[in-house]
Amino acid sequence: PELLLLDEPFGALDALTREQMSEELLRIWARHRKTVLMVTHSISESVLLADRVLVMSPRPGHIVADVAVPLPRPRALDLLHEPRFVALTERVRHHIRTG
Secondary structure, three states: OOEEEEEOOOOOOOHHHHHHHHHHHHHHHHHHOOEEEEEOOOHHHHHHHOOEEEEEOOOOOOEEEEEEOOOOOOOOHHHHHOHHHHHHHHHHHHHHHHO
8 A cells, every 4th residue: 555554553562572563664664665654652663663753632632743753764673772762752752741
């Protein structure tokens, strides 16, 4: 498909399987370069996988922040420990708390 719509696709998985599926989604995206719209409650997952993170408010939901993720691709799980990754997750977390 030209567009993938994913609503918490890894939400019910254990941590290791969730990481494996994130790596698989990164691999699929690198190969096919399709647009993916994914809903997740995981801040680190959103920053790892996305080029943009849209933060929504509580009900009624509306977008309170649009955070660009300028991290280079290809991405891998070792990125999770880099200062620039941590800074982006903190920025998203701030918008969630104040939005």
